[in-house]
Amino acid sequence: MSPTIELADQVFETGPVVMTPSCVEWALHADEWRFRIEAHAPGVFRLRCGPRTWLEPAKPTPRAQRQADMLLVRQEPVGEMECRPLESGGWRLTQGDAGLEVGGPDAGLRLSRGDQCVARVRLPVRPAGGGDAGLWTLAWTLEPDEGVYGLGESLASLDRRGVRLVSDAPADRALPLAWSPRGWGMHVNTLDRVEHDLRAEGAYAVQARGAGLDLFLFVGEPSEILNQYTALTGRAGQPNLWPMGVWLDQAPGQSVEASLQQVRSLRGQGMALDALLLADPAILGFQVDKPVFEWAADRIPDWRACAAAASALDVHLAGACIPGVLQGTPLFDEWADRGWLLCDDEGEPWVCPGTPASGGRPFGLLDLTHRDAARLWTERHLQAVEEGLDAPACQAQFDLPDGIEARGGETGAVLRTAYPHLARRALFDAVAGPRTPQEGVMLSRDLFPGVQRFAWQQGPDVDNDWDGYAATLRAALAVGNSGVAVQTHRLGNAQRPADTMTPELYLRWLAMGVFSANFSFQGLPALMPDAFDADTRALVAHWLQWRYRLLPYVAGIIDDAVRTGLPVQRSMAQAYPADADAHAWDTQYLLGPALLVAPVMRPGGATEVYLPRGDAWWDLNTGWRYEGGTRWTVRPGLDTLPVFGREGHMLCLGPAAQHTGEINSARILEEVWMFGMPEHNPVVMRNKIRVMQMQGSSYIKGLEGLRILPSEGLEVKRRGAEVRISRAR
Structure with missing residues (x-):
């Protein structure tokens, strides 16, 4: 049976075994376990509890270091605090007006700002099993009218009360930061599964799996919490200016020449545009027998001529890619033998079902924990960038079954959480290249811990009606509450019926997109400005002029996000x-x-x-x-x-x-x-x-x-x- 730890245990009455300006630590269970609190930054407390061998490994493994780097950009505490015992039992730790009380008669944690208690959480820590299967439970007490915000994308209410989210379930669109306007925030620092249950009245239950518990608690205004959270977990750099211009998303099945003709038509009507996102399937991929990229000849017979035509129009090109190699090809067999593909529990390469980017064809997923495989994928995309691809687009948040394993040992929830991070990092390195500071964007819908380190997040697919318009706006505000600075909008959806898109809705949606991080037209003819009357087209041109006049301000907001972590919307x-x-x-x-x-x-x-x-x-x-x-x-x-x-x-x-x-x-x-x-x-x-x-x-x-x-x-x-x-x- 794993040990049980209660914050009301008498061990807290004996005093800490370590006390420095930045760290206080208690010994538990004959000193085999430790409970450590650090003043990680002003208004930020880091709590870690678990076996000493987990808390202080003799030598971190490369796998452990890689995972730690995915989660945090700042490992060491930079704050200072005072620690004193309370007459009622327990201890009070103070950083400025941020306070944390541990132990005492109610066996919990109490966060405070000045003299006001802003949060209470019970922390009866009883791992449900040994080793990495431990289950750590936190029970927050919520006031009747208290909202909880963050936790990822929501197309409905921004207040997450009433929902249950699982961190590694792709459909839940979850992110790790939660906060309340009362003045507290919380982040469980792990790649493993975390469950957030806000369905019960007046309660917020958090369950985290792992050998130990690593928890960050924040005290302050939401803007201060986002600032500290993104300083801790990473922020995006400033992108180039061109991605802030207007985008056009190519319609499925549309030729590149037809898309470029749409650009010419818009420009001829005084409508501004900067970028063309080519539709699925992927426009480039590995050859069947060589680790070399080739352009999709059936869609783009002459890529160089295509890139030159786009450049002549001052249009930047983006297109989809897949982090893998098609099944049934010699290269698939070669990389399976080499160990460059994710494998099942029998050691056989796992085959991912077809996706839109693969044209519906199954493929093996590159093991991006393998340095050589990840380096090759980055280098090939760097070459594609040099040949005129300005931004790759990649959806890599796969629902990987339990039992699929990477070479580094990642499996289950950890692999489902880490894989999209590894894919995005590799692609961003290709786009940004050796430039300092790194500039550039890569497009993705993936959500994962650390997603806020990358500047360009795509918005959801929604219906072409007023509810869809509201959903894309709420989605951007929700991920902004979760630490993501930039999420873009699509003006409609080329995959859904377009007969509900009226001129009034089109212009209202467009106006919101103009006053946002950014938006894209949809290349489906029924969703292009040419589908509407002359008066509507004149108003579209009017709003696009506003967009370009706003660019210095929007670029300034994104530049501020590099320093503050605050979102555009x-x-x-x-x-x-x-x-x-x-x-x-x-x-x-x-x-x-x-x-x-x-x-x-x-x-x-x-x-x-x-x-x-x-x-x-x-x-x-x-x-x-x-x-x-x-x-x-x-x-x-x-x-x-x-x-x-x-x-x-x-x-x-x-x-x-x-x-x-x-x-x-x-x-x-x-x-x-x-x-x-x-x-x-x-x-x-x-x-x-x-x-x-x-x-x-x-x-x-x-x-x-x-x-x-x-x-x-x-x-x-x-x-x-x-x-x-x-x-x-």
């Missing part, structure tokens, strides 16, 4: 945790720090908007100022979107363009909109604009040559390179 619960009224408005969002966007989500035009408390808001369409904490009914036309500027902020806009190649990197800005007296430096790509306040005025450097639109009641005076904003007299 931010839910109301995340941005305004103290305003409980705001949390119900789950299709409103902040686009970066400066803009509140309230998309029209139903036909008819009229929509309600809630302006959160704590800020005043300026309507971009009318210039009127509104106090926060108020609700308004607005009726925007199809050429407008309810967008409000946050007081004290600025919006910097660039020029309209047909593609990002027309944007002068030395002059990316054209105009500045001000929302009240400027107090904050603007968010903008390559920002060199600085705001300083003095004697009731704002002094701004970096606005030379730009048009300045102050809000009502302000006046602008230029003094050389400096601009003074003051109250109008």
Whole structure:
């Protein structure tokens, strides 16, 4: 029988056996087990409990080190804390205003901010079995009106109360971070299975498997939690500028020439576009008898001519790939003998059923834990990039059966969790190449611990109706709550009936996509702008001009995400945790720090908007100022979107363009909109604009040559390179 550990055990009354400014540790069960708490960072506590041989291995194996690197980019604690005993029993650990109490009469953990308890969790740790099969149970107590956010993608409610999620079940679309607006967050640090059960009233049960428990607890505002979580687990780098331009997803069965003709048609109507994503199946793959890539000759007879034609249009190409080799080929047999493919429990190569990327043909999965196999796959894609492929797309979150094993020993839930991470890492290395800092994107829908390290996440497939439009928006906000900075949207779905896509829905969906991380047109003719009347096409061109004018701001938000971990589209619960009224408005969002966007989500035009408390808001369409904490009914036309500027902020806009190649990197800005007296430096790509306040005025450097639109009641005076904003007299 495995040992039982209760935080109320008298062992906590004897005091720690280790106490340093960053670490406190108790001995358990004749010192064969340890319970360790680290001040991992300000507001972050790391709890580890288990056998000493698990907690302090004599020499970490390469497999263990590889898995640790997949989970964390910062292993060592950087915080400090105070530890003191409590009169009621147990101990209190404090970092600034973040506190953690362990043990005591209620046998649990208590997280606090200042004098306020923000979370209680019972931690009766009783592994259900020995070794790696241990089951560790955490029982959180939730207040009746307390929301729990994060935990991956949701197409419905952003509050995850009422659901059950399994980390390694691909259909659950789970991610490891959970948090509450009350001021706590939680992350179980493992590649093994974690089950999140929020179905019971007032309770949140977490079960994690493994030989030991590794748990991170966060205290703070949601923005602080996301900051610390992504600093701990990794953040994406800044992508190139071109992926932020408009995309076109090729329709199934469509020829490349037909897609390029669609690009020419859009450009001829004044509509901007930057990238073409070629449809499944994969456009390149291994030859049948050589470890060399070849282009799909039946779809692209001459890849070089195709790449040249796209380049002549300033269009970047992306396309699907599969991390494997087709069954029934000599190369499949050769790599099976070499041990480069994932195998079943009898040592035979496991055959993955056909996928859209493989054209329905079964294939063997490359064992990406094998360094030589992973290196070869990266090198072949690097060559493809050099030949004109700007971004690979890969879906590698396979539902691998138990018993399938990698060379490194990964199997079961660990392999299901690790494999998409390994695939994405290998492809990103090919795209980013040797550049420092690494720039580039690879497209995927896969969700796994560490997904936020990669800059470009694809949105879900949804129906071509108002509910599908709402689902893609909620999905982006949900993964943003989970630490993913960028998720894109598809304007419709070429795989679903298109007769429900009305001009009104099309334009509302498009407007939301313009004010997001990014979006893509669908190449199905019924979902292209040419399928609609001339007035609708003119409005499409209008919104695309807005998209390109917004690029410096959106690029600046993504640049900020590299430093803060905050997403491009931010839910109301995340941005305004103290305003409980705001949390119900789950299709409103902040686009970066400066803009509140309230998309029209139903036909008819009229929509309600809630302006959160704590800020005043300026309507971009009318210039009127509104106090926060108020609700308004607005009726925007199809050429407008309810967008409000946050007081004290600025919006910097660039020029309209047909593609990002027309944007002068030395002059990316054209105009500045001000929302009240400027107090904050603007968010903008390559920002060199600085705001300083003095004697009731704002002094701004970096606005030379730009048009300045102050809000009502302000006046602008230029003094050389400096601009003074003051109250109008």
